[in-house]
Amino acid sequence: MRNALLLIVALIAAHGSVQAQQHVLQAGIDVLNYEFTIQLPDAGRHIDAHALITVRRSSASDNVVFDLVGLQVDTVSVNAKPSAFQKDKATLRISLGPISRPSADTLLVDVHYSGEVEDGLIIQTDNKGRWRAFGDNWPTRARLWLPTVDDPADKATVTWHIIAPIDRKIVANGELIEEKVMSTENGTVGGKKKITTWRMSKPIPPYLMVIAAAPLVSYDLGLTARGLSEFPPGVKQSVYVFPEQANYLPGPFERAGDIVEFFARTVAPFPYEKLAHLQSSTRYGGMENASAIFYADDIFQRRAVTDGLIAHETAHQWFGDAVTPRSWGHLWLSEGFASYFEKLWVEKSEGEAAFRNGMRELCDEIVNAREVQQRPVIDTLQTEPMQLLNTNSYQKGAWILHMLRSMLGDSLFFGGIRSYYMHHRHSNATSDDLCDDLGTFAHSDLRWFFDQWLRRPGFPEITTDWKYDPQTQSVTLEIEQGSRFRPYRFPLKVEIQMPGGSSQFIVVDVPAQKSYTVLLRKVDSPPKELLFDPLIELLAAIKSKSTK
Numbered sequence: 001m002r003n004a005l006l007l008i009v010a011l012i013a014a015h016g017s018v019q020a021q022q023h024v025l026q027a028g029i030d031v032l033n034y035e036f037t038i039q040l041p042d043a044g045r046h047i048d049a050h051a052l053i054t055v056r057r058s059s060a061s062d063n064v065v066f067d068l069v070g071l072q073v074d075t076v077s078v079n080a081k082p083s084a085f086q087k088d089k090a091t092l093r094i095s096l097g098p099i100s101r102p103s104a105d106t107l108l109v110d111v112h113y114s115g116e117v118e119d120g121l122i123i124q125t126d127n128k129g130r131w132r133a134f135g136d137n138w139p140t141r142a143r144l145w146l147p148t149v150d151d152p153a154d155k156a157t158v159t160w161h162i163i164a165p166i167d168r169k170i171v172a173n174g175e176l177i178e179e180k181v182m183s184t185e186n187g188t189v190g191g192k193k194k195i196t197t198w199r200m201s202k203p204i205p206p207y208l209m210v211i212a213a214a215p216l217v218s219y220d221l222g223l224t225a226r227g228l229s230e231f232p233p234g235v236k237q238s239v240y241v242f243p244e245q246a247n248y249l250p251g252p253f254e255r256a257g258d259i260v261e262f263f264a265r266t267v268a269p270f271p272y273e274k275l276a277h278l279q280s281s282t283r284y285g286g287m288e289n290a291s292a293i294f295y296a297d298d299i300f301q302r303r304a305v306t307d308g309l310i311a312h313e314t315a316h317q318w319f320g321d322a323v324t325p326r327s328w329g330h331l332w333l334s335e336g337f338a339s340y341f342e343k344l345w346v347e348k349s350e351g352e353a354a355f356r357n358g359m360r361e362l363c364d365e366i367v368n369a370r371e372v373q374q375r376p377v378i379d380t381l382q383t384e385p386m387q388l389l390n391t392n393s394y395q396k397g398a399w400i401l402h403m404l405r406s407m408l409g410d411s412l413f414f415g416g417i418r419s420y421y422m423h424h425r426h427s428n429a430t431s432d433d434l435c436d437d438l439g440t441f442a443h444s445d446l447r448w449f450f451d452q453w454l455r456r457p458g459f460p461e462i463t464t465d466w467k468y469d470p471q472t473q474s475v476t477l478e479i480e481q482g483s484r485f486r487p488y489r490f491p492l493k494v495e496i497q498m499p500g501g502s503s504q505f506i507v508v509d510v511p512a513q514k515s516y517t518v519l520l521r522k523v524d525s526p527p528k529e530l531l532f533d534p535l536i537e538l539l540a541a542i543k544s545k546s547t548k
C-alpha cells in the first residue's frame with residue numbers, strides 16, 4: 001500500500017490499536033476456503049451474512065477460533081450439524097467435535113451472523129447521497145466484518161455472493177462468475193436486488209479479501225500482458241470510478257498494461273484471474289487487494305493518480321499478495337519489494353538517470369529517518385502493524401534489494417528473485433527464505449548481508465580520504481566508519497578520474513571495521529578526483545575529509 005498522508009496514519013494508528021491484537025495461530029488448523037454470502041442494506045450499515053468456511057484439521061484440536069469483532073452470531077453448524085459456540089468481543093470459538101480420522105480431516109463450518117459494521121467494510125453515504133461500501137482490511141480489520149483466521153500466514157481461496165440493489169456495481173477478488181437479478185420472492189423489500197458472485201481461486205490472506213459495492217462505472221483496458229498470466233490468455237484489466245470521473249479515463253491507466261507486462265516478464269506470470277483498479281474509500285493512498293487494487297477517492301477527485309502509484313500497487317500482486325510475508329515483522333518483503341519495483345518501472349519507462357535520482361532520494365529519506373536509526377527492518381518486537389508502515393519497510397527495504405542487485409549483478413539477482421517467487425508463490429515467506437533462495441541461486445552465502453542490513457538499525461556513515469604519492473605512483477584510500485552504528489561490510493565502487501578526462505572504476509571490499517586503508521598501485525599520474533559510490537549503489541551517508 002501507499003500512504004496518502006503521514007498524519008492520517010498517525011491518527012489511524014492511535015484509533016486502530018483496539019482491534020489490532022495478533023491472531024494466535026492454532027496448531028493444526030488451516031482454513032482452505034471462505035464462501036461469504038452478504039446481504040448489503042439499501043441504507044445504513046446493517047449486514048446479514050453467512051460464512052461457509054472449509055477448515056483442514058491436522059491435530060486433535062476439538063475447537064477452532066475465528067476472529068470476529070462485534071457483530072452477532074446467530075447460528076453455527078459444523079458439517080451441517082448445529083454446533084456449540086462462544087462469541088466474545090473479538091473472537092468466535094466453535095466446537096468441532098472429535099477428529100474423525102487419525103491424522104487429519106476437513107470440516108465445513110457454517111456461521112450465520114449479522115449486525116452493524118463499524119469498519120473493515122467502510123460503508124458511507126457520499127456528499128451526493130450515494131450509498132457505497134468498500135472493503136479495507138489491512139492489517140487486521142477483516143475481522144470487523146468477516147469471521148476469519150485473520151493472520152497473513154493463513155491464506156485461503158474465497159468466493160463472494162453479494163446481494164445488493166441492482167444499481168450498484170459489485171466488484172471483488174478473482175473472476176466474475178455470475179450476476180443475476182433476484183425475483184422479489186427472495187425476500188427483498190423496496191426495489192429489485194441482484195446477487196453477484198466472484199471467485200478467487202488462489203489463496204490470499206484475509207487482509208486482501210475485499211468487495212466494492214457502489215454506483216461505479218467501468219472502463220475496459222482490454223486484454224493486457226498476453227501470454228503472461230497464470231490465467232490464459234492474458235490479464236484482463238479495467239478501471240472502476242464514480243460517474244463524474246469517467247472522462248478522466250484511461251488517463252494514467254494507459255500504462256497499466258505495460259506495467260503488468262514488465263513485471264510479468266521480470267518476475268513470473270501475473271498470479272490472478274484479472275486486475276481491476278478502483279476509486280474507493282480506502283484509508284491508504286492505494287491498497288493492493290488481490291486482483292482488485294483500491295485507490296483513495298481523493299486521488300481520483302484531484303486526478304492525481306500517478307503511474308508510480310499504479311506500479312507500486314501492481315507490483316504487490318506478486319510481492320505481498322502471491323508471496324505474503326509470514327508475519328508482520330517481515331513486512332518489508334511486501335512494501336520494500338513494491339517500492340523497489342516501482343523504481344524499476346521508472347528505470348524501464350524513464351531511463352537510468354531518473355532511476356538513480358529516485359534511489360538517491362530514497363537514500364536521503366532513509367538517512368534522515370529516526371526509525372531507521374533506532375529500529376531494524378525486521379522488527380519482531382513491534383506488534384502494531386501500523387507502526388511498521390515506515391521508512392524501514394518501504395525505502396530501506398527497497399534499498400536492500402537495490403544493493404543485492406548491485407552486488408550480485410542483474411542476471412543473478414533477478415534469477416534469484418524469480419526462484420524465491422516461484423518457491424513461495426500462493427504461500428508465505430520470511431526474510432530467511434529470501435536469503436536462502438537468493439543465496440542458493442547465486443551460489444553465495446548472503447547471511448552476513450541480511451543480518452547486517454535487516455537485523456540491525458542504521459546504515460554506514462563513511463568519511464573518505466585519499467592522497468597520491470608520486471614517488472611510489474600510488475593512491476592511498478582511507479575509509480573511516482562513524483561510531484553511531486556498528487561498522488558495516490560492503491563493496492564500495494570508486495571512480496578514479498584522470499586529468500585527461502578518462503576514468504577508471506574499482507571496487508573496494510570494505511570489511512566491517514572502523515577504519516580501512518587501501519593502497520592502489522600503478523597510478524602513473526595524480527588523479528583529478530576520486531568519486532565514491534558514483535552510481536548510487538550503497539546505502540550510506542558518505543562525506544569526504546578533503547581532496548588531495
Ligand SMILES: [Zn+2]
Binds near residue numbers: 288312316334338
Ligand atoms: Zn505498498
